[in-house]
Amino acid sequence: MRMIKAVFVLLTALLISSVARAETETGAAERLTQLLEPLKTYSADFDQRVVDSVNSGSLQNAKGHMWLSRPGKFRWEVSAPYRQTVVSDGQQVFLYDPDLEQVSIRPLDQRVTHTPALLLSGQASELTANYGVSRRQQGTTEIFTLSPKSPDTLFEELEMTFNSEQLAGLELSDSTGQRTAINFRNVKNNPSINNDRFNFHIPTGADVIREGQ
Template structure:
C-alpha cells in the first residue's frame, strides 16, 4: 500500500515496531514449544472441507516425528496411505494402487508442513509471518507464508498445556484441512529405521 499523506506515514512509523515485536514474541514462543520435543508420536484425525464447509474426506491414522526432518504419516484403511521421510527422501506408498512415489524431500517449510513439527525451528521466522494468542492453557499460532508459491495460505497450530493439540491448513481456494492430534507422546525413544521404507515386491515405482 502506498501512503500519500505524511500523517499516514507517521502512523505507520509508530505501529510497525509494535507489529515486529509481536512477531518476534510469537516466533520465540512457537520455537520454545516445538523445541521441547525431539520426538512426537500420536494418533490423528483429519477432516477436509471445501470453501463452503462441505465435507470432502475424513481419515485417521498414526504419526511419528523425530527432529530433524524425520517423519512417518500412516493413514488407516479404507484409504490407506503411507508417507515416510528419512530427512533426504520421501516415499509415498499407496497399497490400493500398488504404487510408491519417491522424491527428494523439499526442505521448504511452506511446501512440507510436516517439517514445521520435525524440522529446523530456526527457519520458521524466515518462512512465515506469525501471530499468536494465549489464554489459560491454550496457545494458538497463525502462520502465513511469505513465499508466493506456498501450498497453503495460512496454517494454525494449537497447543494445550504445552502439548500439540491440532492443526488447520487453508489453501488458496478456501479448502480447509483440520487435523486433531490424540494421545500425544513426546520424547520417547524412536528407532531411525521407522523412517525408512522397504519397497514391497511387485509394486510400481515412480521416481520424481
C-alpha cells in the same frame, strides 16, 4: 499546514504500528520456537478432516498415526478410509499407496512448506524464517498463525494449536478455499522411536515413480 500535519501524524501512526507488529511477530516466533525446539520426537494418533469452506461441507475424513524425529524424519500412516503411508528418512520422502501398489519418491523439501509432517519435522529456525508468525492465547491454549513469505507453497495459512504447551492440532487453508484440520490424540512427547521406523522398504512388485530427481 494542516494537511502536512495530518500526513505527518498518519505516517507516524503507521510507523508505530509497523514497529509494534514487527515486535509482535518477533515475540510470537520466539515463543513458537521455544515450544518446538524441545520437541525432538513426537508420536500421536490423528484425525484429519478436509472441509470446503465455500459450502461448509466435509470433503474427506481420515485417521491414523504419526511419528516424528526432528529434524527431517517422519512417518505418517493413514489407516482409514484408505490406507496410505508417507515416510521421510531425512533425505527423501516416500508416498506409498497400497491399493495402487505405487510408491512416489521425491527429495525432502528443505523449505518445510509442503506437508504438515514436514513442517513439524523441520528446524524451528527454518519455520520462523519461512513464515510470518502471530500468536493469540485463550487460557492455557496458544494458537499460532503462520503465513508463508514465499508464494511457492501449497497453503495460504497454517494454525498450530498448543494446549498446556503440548501440540494438539494443525489447520491449513489453501487458495481453493479448502481447510484441512488435524487433531492429535494419545500424544507422546519425546518418546523413544526406533530409527528403522523412518526407513521405507519398497514392496516387491510396486511401481516406483521418482519426482524432482
